[in-house]
Amino acid sequence: MSTKLRILVPVKRVIDASLKPRINKAQTGVETKGVKFSINPFDDIAVEEAAKIKAAHKGAVEKLHAVSIGGTKAQDVLRIALAKGFDTSTLVDVGEQDVEPLQVSKILQKVVEKDNFNLVILGKQAIDDDSNQTGQMLAGLLNWPQATNASEVVIEGDSVTVTKEIDGGAETVKAKLPLIITTDLRLNEPKFVTLPKMMKAKKKPIETLKPEDLGVSVEQRLKVLKLEEPPVRKAGIKVKDVDELVAKIKELI
Amino acid sequence: MMINPTSRAVFGLRVNLSRCLKSIPRLPSRSYSQKVVPLTKETYPSTVRNQAFASLSSDDIGEFKKILSDKNVLTDASDLEFFNEDWMRKYRGESKCVLKPQTTEQVSQILKYCNEKQIAVVPQGGNTGLVGGSVPVFDEVILSLANMNKIRSFDNVSGIFKLDAGVILEIADQYLAEQGYIFPLDLGAKGSCHVGGNVACNAGGLRLLRYGSLHGSVLGLEVVLADGTIVDSMHSLRKDNTGYDTKQLFIGSEGTLGVITGVSILCPARPKFTNIAFLGLESYEAVQHCFTQAKNELGEILSAFEFMDEDSQDLARKFIKQTHPLEESYPFYVLIETSGSNKEHDDAKLETFLESSMENGIVCDGTVAQDEAQLKTLWYWREGVSEASTIGGGVYKYDVSIPLKDLYSLVEAARERLEEANLIGETDDFPVLRVIGYGHIGDGNLHLNVAVRRYTKEVEKCLEPFVYEWISEHHGSISAEHGLGFQKKNYIGYTKTENEIKVIKQLKNLYDPNGILNPYKYV
Numbered sequence: 001m002s003t004k005l006r007i008l009v010p011v012k013r014v015i016d017a018s019l020k021p022r023i024n025k026a027q028t029g030v031e032t033k034g035v036k037f038s039i040n041p042f043d044d045i046a047v048e049e050a051a052k053i054k055a056a057h058k059g060a061v062e063k064l065h066a067v068s069i070g071g072t073k074a075q076d077v078l079r080i081a082l083a084k085g086f087d088t089s090t091l092v093d094v095g096e097q098d099v100e101p102l103q104v105s106k107i108l109q110k111v112v113e114k115d116n117f118n119l120v121i122l123g124k125q126a127i128d129d130d131s132n133q134t135g136q137m138l139a140g141l142l143n144w145p146q147a148t149n150a151s152e153v154v155i156e157g158d159s160v161t162v163t164k165e166i167d168g169g170a171e172t173v174k175a176k177l178p179l180i181i182t183t184d185l186r187l188n189e190p191k192f193v194t195l196p197k198m199m200k201a202k203k204k205p206i207e208t209l210k211p212e213d214l215g216v217s218v219e220q221r222l223k224v225l226k227l228e229e230p231p232v233r234k235a236g237i238k239v240k241d242v243d244e245l246v247a248k249i250k251e252l253i
Numbered sequence: 254m255m256i257n258p259t260s261r262a263v264f265g266l267r268v269n270l271s272r273c274l275k276s277i278p279r280l281p282s283r284s285y286s287q288k289v290v291p292l293t294k295e296t297y298p299s300t301v302r303n304q305a306f307a308s309l310s311s312d313d314i315g316e317f318k319k320i321l322s323d324k325n326v327l328t329d330a331s332d333l334e335f336f337n338e339d340w341m342r343k344y345r346g347e348s349k350c351v352l353k354p355q356t357t358e359q360v361s362q363i364l365k366y367c368n369e370k371q372i373a374v375v376p377q378g379g380n381t382g383l384v385g386g387s388v389p390v391f392d393e394v395i396l397s398l399a400n401m402n403k404i405r406s407f408d409n410v411s412g413i414f415k416l417d418a419g420v421i422l423e424i425a426d427q428y429l430a431e432q433g434y435i436f437p438l439d440l441g442a443k444g445s446c447h448v449g450g451n452v453a454c455n456a457g458g459l460r461l462l463r464y465g466s467l468h469g470s471v472l473g474l475e476v477v478l479a480d481g482t483i484v485d486s487m488h489s490l491r492k493d494n495t496g497y498d499t500k501q502l503f504i505g506s507e508g509t510l511g512v513i514t515g516v517s518i519l520c521p522a523r524p525k526f527t528n529i530a531f532l533g534l535e536s537y538e539a540v541q542h543c544f545t546q547a548k549n550e551l552g553e554i555l556s557a558f559e560f561m562d563e564d565s566q567d568l569a570r571k572f573i574k575q576t577h578p579l580e581e582s583y584p585f586y587v588l589i590e591t592s593g594s595n596k597e598h599d600d601a602k603l604e605t606f607l608e609s610s611m612e613n614g615i616v617c618d619g620t621v622a623q624d625e626a627q628l629k630t631l632w633y634w635r636e637g638v639s640e641a642s643t644i645g646g647g648v649y650k651y652d653v654s655i656p657l658k659d660l661y662s663l664v665e666a667a668r669e670r671l672e673e674a675n676l677i678g679e680t681d682d683f684p685v686l687r688v689i690g691y692g693h694i695g696d697g698n699l700h701l702n703v704a705v706r707r708y709t710k711e712v713e714k715c716l717e718p719f720v721y722e723w724i725s726e727h728h729g730s731i732s733a734e735h736g737l738g739f740q741k742k743n744y745i746g747y748t749k750t751e752n753e754i755k756v757i758k759q760l761k762n763l764y765d766p767n768g769i770l771n772p773y774k775y776v
Binding site for chain 2: 195
């Protein structure tokens, strides 16, 4: 392989995917107090994939780096990446502020440029806001090719073949590095992190930066006016027999 | 922030895999072996039908149909199959009639009638019992509580929860979860078992370590006696010292003294944050050290401490068909659950505990759940063992209490004995597939399971009374939480003294003089 791989994986700390989110009293967002947070599952898949690439291409991978944009607690999700074999990590500390996809992309652009990464693997979307924009906008800002919704990634030298999930089937694309890949569910099954690795990860470095250090300001450009639950579905009715069912259907037609 | 329900739902397809696995109902698990379950009376010819009991006539069915609506009196052979057979596929009765009352009054009328006519009755909840206690032995009428499934009331200040006996445990717990409370009992069969059945069998389960036994948490019961009398203590408060605590008689009576129709139980606040560590250990000694250390260092947040041996995880691998959480195999596994109200505090404690137990060599390897999905998956590797034990076609289950230091020796002794008798092996020639041990170390409770390809007399003779004698010698109890039912009724003497048994028999004669309630079982 001619170019050494320098892989960046952005990870986000989100409300646990198995929990049912509740709207806060002010109806401006989702209730976060007393709620369990975990790594965004699509990002977990991205982390797993990067670790798999490192294991499969020993010597060809120069560096695995994880970055998270969030408050200090986002360190938890960086530790997972470090425990899964990442070398280094960066926390871009924005406090409790929400950061919109465009700003996220701009921050990531600077991180990529600062450290010369040539492959970015990231979740296709975060399950809290479901924007599904960051990977695509990052590709635009960097002017790199992008392979979204990946379900299989094969690396051979400088070229990467990605199978993408599309409606009703799969699409295979091929591109040369540098490249952006966004992950879909079927790409891999993240493994459990073992305790010895978790303990080792505690000793690995987490660099902390402010967005200003990267020359990006994170002002909010969108305003959430109101968040509402979807209307509750009306209860169905029971019919006594087939005849009544047929009669009801006729009424509706 | 916007929530897009669709993508979350799509995502759930994968994340909730473990949940899907967990909710595999009992019924399909019966179908992986097509063998017909032999009738209990054929397997155990020494048990004979008590001829004092009347055989069911069409007049009786007619009477039942006066008490209940027609659809709640099942007499069709195909409808009866599910109720006649236990989920382990070990026992099968030949009841001709299932009654599904909806009110306590109906239960009372049914029992009054049956008592007068001397018709034997077997009360049945979710039919998830493990000792053949909830299925008929001969032609007893099955009284299913499944239609008594309403939540009566919940006081969200005191935590006192009142409900019908036929409410499914998981549904009761989900209802409480919405109110910020938790049902003080949790067990593998929660998706099918009834709270009434849980109380009747004094089920212990996974969280006894934290919330104690039902003898402490049940505040009151509504019970129908054999003659139809309704004894209602549902009004009871937490403290009530006005004489004998009669409800205690029915907790663990296995349907032989009365039929529980309502339960009032004290529920604690639901812990906000739960975490799970799944560990691999080298020896049973290490498991004990790990338990001592967990009690010392995790203290008030420790909510479960479960152990499993290598063979039990081996069967679970075959059953669950997913990658095991730990890459390598270990002789023993431990699952530790912490529950608390402050995540940072709980995590820090768990982390310190795990680090020190790894450093001092008690624990070889392990993992901690990183999210809710992993948490459920890890639990499933413990809870799934019970179902995995039936993978070969059947299982002999022994649920016993033994002083901790000797707990695992019973598994080794049983394994050795079956090996000597040449009954255990990898091929179909051997009836026994595996001897596995797992359970609630925190409560000194071992589940010894002998997974078999078929039920045979040789295996049974090899195990019984050997297992009971062994337990008696080591000062244990032959039934820690499953009850005696049909399987262990002859062995009560290994744990209870003569005078204790005498008192039990006196009580039985007093409250059920005709012996119509769940005959051939318990005593």
